[in-house]
Amino acid sequence: MRSVRVWARLLGVEKGVVVEGVDYDEDADALVVSVRPRRGSKGLCGRCGLEAPGFDQGRGRRRWRALDLGEVKAYLEADAPRVTCPVHGVVVARVPWARHDTGHTYAFDDTAAWLATHCSKSAVGQLLRVAWRTVGEIITRVVADARAAHDPFDGLRRIGIDEISYKRGHRYLTVVVDHDSGRLVWAAPGRDKATLRRFFDELGETRCAAVRLVSSDEAHWIDKVVKERCPNATRCADPFHVVAWASNALDEVRREVAKATRGPGGKGHAQTLHRARYALWKNPENLTERQQRTLEELLDTHHPLFVAYLLKEQLRLVFRTRGYAGVDLLDQWVDWARESGVPQFRDLAVTITWHRDSIDAALIHGLSNGRVEAVNTKLRLLTRIAFGFRSPDALIALAMLDLGGYCPPLPGRQAA
Numbered sequence: 001m002r003s004v005r006v007w008a009r010l011l012g013v014e015k016g017v018v019v020e021g022v023d024y025d026e027d028a029d030a031l032v033v034s035v036r037p038r039r040g041s042k043g044l045c046g047r048c049g050l051e052a053p054g055f056d057q058g059r060g061r062r063r064w065r066a067l068d069l070g071e072v073k074a075y076l077e078a079d080a081p082r083v084t085c086p087v088h089g090v091v092v093a094r095v096p097w098a099r100h101d102t103g104h105t106y107a108f109d110d111t112a113a114w115l116a117t118h119c120s121k122s123a124v125g126q127l128l129r130v131a132w133r134t135v136g137e138i139i140t141r142v143v144a145d146a147r148a149a150h151d152p153f154d155g156l157r158r159i160g161i162d163e164i165s166y167k168r169g170h171r172y173l174t175v176v177v178d179h180d181s182g183r184l185v186w187a188a189p190g191r192d193k194a195t196l197r198r199f200f201d202e203l204g205e206t207r208c209a210a211v212r213l214v215s216s217d218e219a220h221w222i223d224k225v226v227k228e229r230c231p232n233a234t235r236c237a238d239p240f241h242v243v244a245w246a247s248n249a250l251d252e253v254r255r256e257v258a259k260a261t262r263g264p265g266g267k268g269h270a271q272t273l274h275r276a277r278y279a280l281w282k283n284p285e286n287l288t289e290r291q292q293r294t295l296e297e298l299l300d301t302h303h304p305l306f307v308a309y310l311l312k313e314q315l316r317l318v319f320r321t322r323g324y325a326g327v328d329l330l331d332q333w334v335d336w337a338r339e340s341g342v343p344q345f346r347d348l349a350v351t352i353t354w355h356r357d358s359i360d361a362a363l364i365h366g367l368s369n370g371r372v373e374a375v376n377t378k379l380r381l382l383t384r385i386a387f388g389f390r391s392p393d394a395l396i397a398l399a400m401l402d403l404g405g406y407c408p409p410l411p412g413r414q415a416a
C-alpha cells in the first residue's frame, strides 16, 4: 500500500480525496495532512451540492480538525475556493471530508455525537479536546443532516405530546414522542399553541390526517391545536401524567403527616417519614429490604399515608392492566379514593372523573405508560447534561441523538 493511501485510510477520507502531503506543525503540535478533492470532481455549492462554476480562491488555505492520530492532534488542510451557486450565490465549495462551514471532519463530528450520548460531559471534552459548547454545535448539525436524509415523521399514527422544563425550570420545550417506536420525533422551544402548530405544519395535512391517537396531559392549548389539526385523532390522557397526579397527592399526604408528628416525642416518626419518601416514590418491585421495612412501619403507625400509598400503586396497576379491564379497575379505584378518608385522593377522584373520557380512551387504546415515562425520565436527565450549550437547538439535538435514534455509529464501524 502506498503511503498516501495509508494516510487516506487513517483519516477516513479515501473517497474522492487526494492526499498531497503530510507535515508536522511544531507550533500547533499537530499533524497537518494536505488534501484536495480528486480532480474531475466539479465545483459544488457548499450548501446545496448543485454544480456551480468557480468564483475565486476565497480566503486561501483552511484547516479542519480530524480525529487524533495516536497522541497528536491532526488536521486536514486544503484550499477553500468559492463557487457561484444559481440559488445561493457566492459560497465556499463543498468538500468531501466535512460539512459546510464547519471546522471539523465528518469522522470528528460523528465521534463527538457518539461520545455525547455514551460518555460523561467531561470525558467527551477531554478526549476530543473541545469545549462542551463546540460539542453542542457539532451535534446540532449531525442531527440536522440525519433528519434531512430521511423522513422523521414516516408512519406516525400514535403520538404523545408533552412539555418539559429546562434552564432550572425557566424555559420549556414542547416534545412529540411516537408511541409505537418509543422514539422522540420532534421538539422545539416554547409551550404554546403557536409552537405546537409548527409541528403540525411540518407534518403536513396528509400525515396529520393519518394520526389516530394523540396522548397529552390535560393542557388546554394542546387539546385545542390537536382538534384543529388532526381530524381523525382521538385525544387520550397521558398515563404518565395521571400517575404523576397520584404521586403528587401522595407526597402532599406525607408532608401533612410529617408536620403533624413534629414536636416532643415525634422525632423517631419524623425520621421514618423522611426515609419513607424514597420508598413511597419507588415502584414496589424495586424496593430494597430496608425500604420494605420502612413501609411496614408506616402500615403500623401512619394509616392515612399507607392508604395513600396503596391508592397510588393501584392507579399504576390500572394503567398496566389497560383495556376494558383497566376501565373497570378505574371505576373501583374512584369509589375507593372517594371513601378513603384521605382528602387529597378524594380530590384526585374528582379530577379523574372530570377527565374520564380521555383517560378511558388511553386505557381502551392500550397506550402504555412505560415508553413515555422512560423518554420523560431520560429527557429530564439530558436537560441537566445539556447545561452549558449555547442554544436550545443543541439540547434538542442531544435529545434526538439519544432518544430519536439519530446517533451515528463510530467511524469505521457498522451501525449497531
Ligand SMILES: [Zn+2]
Pocket (backbone or CB within 6 Å): 045, 046, 047, 048, 049, 050, 085, 086, 087, 088, 089
Ligand atoms: Zn446552492
